[in-house]
Amino acid sequence: MKNNASRVLLCQLMLMTTAMPFFFKGTACLLTGVLVCVAGLADEAGPVAALEPPAVKEFMGRQIAQTMHSAGASWLMRREREREEAGALMRQKLELKPGMVICDMGCGNGYHTFPIAKAVAPHGKVYGVEIQEPYLKMLDEGAKKNGVTNFIPVLGLTYDPKLPEGSMDIILLVDVYHEFDRPAEMLAAMRKALKPDGVLVFVEFRGEDDRVPIKPEHKMSKAQLTKELTGNGFKLVKQFDELPWQHMMWFGKQ
Numbered sequence: 385m386k387n388n389a390s391r392v393l394l395c396q397l398m399l400m401t402t403a404m405p406f407f408f409k410g411t412a413c414l415l416t417g418v419l420v421c422v423a424g425l426a427d428e429a430g431p432v433a434a435l436e437p438p439a440v441k442e443f444m445g446r447q448i449a450q451t452m453h454s455a456g457a458s459w460l461m462r463r464e465r466e467r468e469e470a471g472a473l474m475r476q477k478l479e480l481k482p483g484m485v486i487c488d489m490g491c492g493n494g495y496h497t498f499p500i501a502k503a504v505a506p507h508g509k510v511y512g513v514e515i516q517e518p519y520l521k522m523l524d525e526g527a528k529k530n531g532v533t534n535f536i537p538v539l540g541l542t543y544d545p546k547l548p549e550g551s552m553d554i555i556l557l558v559d560v561y562h563e564f565d566r567p568a569e570m571l572a573a574m575r576k577a578l579k580p581d582g583v584l585v586f587v588e589f590r591g592e593d594d595r596v597p598i599k600p601e602h603k604m605s606k607a608q609l610t611k612e613l614t615g616n617g618f619k620l621v622k623q624f625d626e627l628p629w630q631h632m633m634w635f636g637k638q
């Protein structure tokens with residue numbers, strides 16, 4: 385039982401019953417039973433419900449996209465992806481070095497995770513955070529197939545990526561941020577997980593470019609991303625605009 389107030393009351397009641405005449409003991413026992421049930425229920429439902437922030441459908445004037453289901457995982461490994469996204473160039477722009485600690489946030493089945501793990505090996509690490517459990521099995525298989533041992537899979541919550549505090553050099557979000565349904569909580573949690581000079585790197589399909597053949601809510605404009613990040617404790621530190629369909633933006637702590 386975690387509810388402290390209930391615990392104290394319960395102890396008081398139990399002590400009182402030992403000193404009571406027999407006549408009152410039955411009533412006191414009944415009361416104790418009721419209290420145990422109420423406290424138990426509060427433990428089961430109350431604190432958990434109170435801790436979980438509500439999901440939102442819109443954030444700072446932007447419609448939030450639906451999460452891409454793990455059943456569509458093969459799309460993330462499509463053959464045309466390198467031509468459309470130039471992933472190797474994107475990773476080169478991260479300037480990865482051995483020993484760095486990187487998080488691939490919303491890593492899916494690990495398209496970028498394993499090349500990054502190799503680039504920071506042997507002493508660097510990559511945390512791969514996902515909220516969909518089926519991806520963890522795919523990631524485990526991917527790590528074995530790629531011979532990667534410096535990869536740490538994390539089953540996150542939609543409002544808590546469960547990362548160690550002050551530990552990340554880079555948190556990379558490729559085609560992920562627009563899906564967060566608790567963006568403010570995720571930004572605050574990622575901010576905590578960064579080292580003092582750590583950065584969030586966003587790779588999003590260009591919202592301001594009609595030629596990019598992606599649904600509007602799965603794209604983001606630079607202006608919108610900057611508005612959301614500067615409104616939540618970050619500042620823009622760098623940009624790269626030469627990817628075929630996406631822009632790449634680095635944000636550090638304000």
Ligand SMILES: C[S@@+](CC[C@H](N)C(=O)[O-])C[C@H]1O[C@@H](n2cnc3c(N)ncnc32)[C@H](O)[C@@H]1O
Nearest residue numbers: 452460490491492495514515542558559560563
């Ligand atoms: C379009 S996929 C991109 C996957 C991967 N980044 C890639 O480029 O191959 C978006 C992923 O973000 C994940 N996601 C959505 N909200 C998340 C959250 N709050 N924390 C972690 N992952 C999240 C989804 O489960 C989904 O797998």
